[in-house]
Amino acid sequence: MPAVKKHRIVDSITRESIISNLANSTRLDERGLLDYRNLEIETNILKDKTNGSARVKLGESEVWAGIKVETANPFPDTPAEGVMTCNAEMLPICSQYIEPGPPDENTIELSRVSDRGIRESGMIDIKELCIKEGERVYSVYIDVAVINEDGNLFDAVSYAATTALLMADMNKFTIENDEVKMLDEKQPLPIKSVPVSTTFAKIEDKIIIDPNADEQEMATARVTLVTDENGKYVSGQKGKPGGFTFDELKEISVISKEKGDEIRVKIREAVKNGS
Amino acid sequence: MSKNNIERISGRAPDELRNVSIKAGVIKNADGSALIEFGKNKIMAAVFGPKEVHPKHMMISDRAIIKCRYHMMPFSTDTRKRPNISRREIEISKVIREALQPAIIMEDYPRTAIEIYIEVLQSDGGSRCAAINAASTALADAGINMRDLVTACAAGKVDGQVVLDVDDTEDKTGEADMPIALLPNTGLITLFQLDGNLSKEEFDKALELAKTGCDKLYKLQRDALSEKYFDGKNGNKEE
Amino acid sequence: MKTNSVERKYVMPGDVVIEGDHNPIANVIKSGNKIISTKIGMAEIAYNGVRVIPLNGTYIPRMDDVVIGKVADMNGFAWEVDINSWFFGILTGSAVFGRQFSSSRDSMKSQFDKGECLIAKILSFDRTRDPLISVSGPGLGKIKEGEIAYITSSKIPRVIGKKGAMIKLIEENTGCRMTIGQNGAILLKGTDEARTKARNAIKLIGNQAHTSDLNDKVISLISK
Incomplete structure (x- = not known):
């Protein structure tokens, strides 16, 4: 596929068969409109250098997440809270359409949407990440590498980040004579909930879940909705230059919870098998 | 090896490699790819091309250009690495490109670019050698015309003893590290770096030792490719 | 030298296919008196020269393709x-x-x-x-209808088969009509079932192109 344009082009006959399949409520890969592709979650794949790690394959989309827990100075306005950042990278190995270099707007959106899902769900209790108020806090870095791109990276990145966090540990510490001393002993991260991201796309007037690369390219609108285990909606993002109706969005919110619960079970299972 | 061997931290013999495994064709979207696990190193290489050159002014009318990027993920190191490309990564990208280039028949692909991307997902000592082994496997997997594969391994000196394949714990106390890459069928050395200090005798010994490491890596590269292309048959010449 | 016997073997870049005075035809280079493969593939040593039939690589356009x-x-x-x-x-x-x-x-x-x-x-x-x-x-x-299946372009001859035997075999057993692009793209026309069968047959050829008795393998796949 060497000669390359900057973005994916879905050819006319594929486009037509995607649309005619959707009219019959099926998809080219024989899924139903609201079926996820095969989801594989593997933990501890980078155990030598990270505090927690996971590999997620969603269909042919593959991402690796690694957690590093370090210590840092707290921000002046939140002296008793730890720091968390989530960063996703589209590596140039993942697709012929990705060039090396600083992240483009799509990659930055991907990072920020993944970050918000984890942050707003309160997944990590950042108050528990305080070591010494105003002086030292834990800093949790979530880095996610996109290895192979085949659509719906929002969900794949989110599942990998969440699973890696659930697997992660951090060093214990003591305070002696006002001095912070890190110990060799480990403790799990203070986890409060497990957010799950679900992503939908709209092609013609059909709503599908977990779009692959071709479907994502064709879709007029895309929406990601993140729910926690209490059934709360914690973050969301609509993308692409089309839109959804009120009814569509309400319907999506219902499905998002159902599918979110199913996937949460899979994430918990992977964590249980890995620890 | 010599009679009075000093025990290595890893428990390896002086001429013993770490555990290595190579798998070809791991990234579906790439024209060629490979994953190498070399000790604690986990490195993926992907090759795209030959393809159109961007920007156009870099195009060469009678041969291909080779682009190579060696990049480490932030979580690949002991303390988190900042995401932007460092000077070290730029240098390694350059020496890897120059190690691979002699094997690629660039005249067969005028006005095109061959892109080699290397991603370090978990690092250990000797990541550049591991990366070259993966990248060369990925190039062959992409079907780029090559004179030979490129295979790489380091030798060094730890506790006064010349040893094969220095890992990162040894590197901290070691006195020398000398990575080389070579075209195994012609014996041409295409990567050579050295830091530390070696006597003439040690230098010769390290070079010979590194070559035995390269021979082993070459066999593993062939195994990986024959696994993908020939169902594992006829991977090694001696068979 | 025998005129019609062809010797075949698996090779990788850098492998010496044969030594001596031979005519390099394709995907091999001459270095001294050695013929060296530049690709992963099947080397064929015939009376008129040495070639490697590659198992991967990009399509190179040729006139009239x-x-x-x-x-x-x-x-x-x-x-x-x-x-x-x-x-x-x-x-x-x-x-x-x-x-x-x-x-x-x-x-x-x-x-x-x-x-x-x-x-x-x-x-x-x-x-x-x-x-x-x-x-x-x-x-x-x-192209107004159908679907396109892809295969490494060097494997297209195997999809065609000897004098079109493989195309005929697939078309007759699946009811799918195929148009072959030399660039590795194959247009499939027919019912969903026919296309699925043909697609699977092409996939099998892609994975097994280096092996013999492809015909039997394809037949047993289609009749499954």
Whole structure:
């Protein structure tokens, strides 16, 4: 596929068969409109250098997440809270359409949407990440590498980040004579909930879940909705230059919870098998 | 090896490699790819091309250009690495490109670019050698015309003893590290770096030792490719 | 030297295929008195020379090849067609509209829009310029229906088979009609079931191209 344009082009006959399949409520890969592709979650794949790690394959989309827990100075306005950042990278190995270099707007959106899902769900209790108020806090870095791109990276990145966090540990510490001393002993991260991201796309007037690369390219609108285990909606993002109706969005919110619960079970299972 | 061997931290013999495994064709979207696990190193290489050159002014009318990027993920190191490309990564990208280039028949692909991307997902000592082994496997997997594969391994000196394949714990106390890459069928050395200090005798010994490491890596590269292309048959010449 | 015996073996880049005075035909280089493979593939040593039939790599355009591509871009004068190769196939406006073509008069879009698929022929290619392609001729032109399956272009001869035997075998046993692009793109037409069977057969050839008795393997796959 060497000669390359900057973005994916879905050819006319594929486009037509995607649309005619959707009219019959099926998809080219024989899924139903609201079926996820095969989801594989593997933990501890980078155990030598990270505090927690996971590999997620969603269909042919593959991402690796690694957690590093370090210590840092707290921000002046939140002296008793730890720091968390989530960063996703589209590596140039993942697709012929990705060039090396600083992240483009799509990659930055991907990072920020993944970050918000984890942050707003309160997944990590950042108050528990305080070591010494105003002086030292834990800093949790979530880095996610996109290895192979085949659509719906929002969900794949989110599942990998969440699973890696659930697997992660951090060093214990003591305070002696006002001095912070890190110990060799480990403790799990203070986890409060497990957010799950679900992503939908709209092609013609059909709503599908977990779009692959071709479907994502064709879709007029895309929406990601993140729910926690209490059934709360914690973050969301609509993308692409089309839109959804009120009814569509309400319907999506219902499905998002159902599918979110199913996937949460899979994430918990992977964590249980890995620890 | 010599009679009075000093025990290595890893428990390896002086001429013993770490555990290595190579798998070809791991990234579906790439024209060629490979994953190498070399000790604690986990490195993926992907090759795209030959393809159109961007920007156009870099195009060469009678041969291909080779682009190579060696990049480490932030979580690949002991303390988190900042995401932007460092000077070290730029240098390694350059020496890897120059190690691979002699094997690629660039005249067969005028006005095109061959892109080699290397991603370090978990690092250990000797990541550049591991990366070259993966990248060369990925190039062959992409079907780029090559004179030979490129295979790489380091030798060094730890506790006064010349040893094969220095890992990162040894590197901290070691006195020398000398990575080389070579075209195994012609014996041409295409990567050579050295830091530390070696006597003439040690230098010769390290070079010979590194070559035995390269021979082993070459066999593993062939195994990986024959696994993908020939169902594992006829991977090694001696068979 | 025997005239009709062919010796075959698996090779990788750098492997010595044979030593001595032999004629290098394809995917091999001569170094001293050695013939060295430059690709992963099956080496064939025949009376007229040595070649390696590669198991991977990119399609290199050849004059008169029929290829299947999709329109990637266009300007007022030509379409750029993705033909699964290093460069885009260039389909000029005048090759479609004739000599009277003027970019202001004829709407390029009315003929081929972005993303549309077509069957074309390579008119010329010499590695110094992008290949020129044409859609005039029997069987060439826009593709309106079907699906496209892909395979490494060097394996296309195996999809065709000896004198078309493999195509015939697949078509007769699946009811799917196939049009072969030398660039590794194969157009499939037929019912969903027929296309699925043909697609699987092509996939099998892709994975097993280096093995013998492909015919039997394909038959047993299709009749499953």
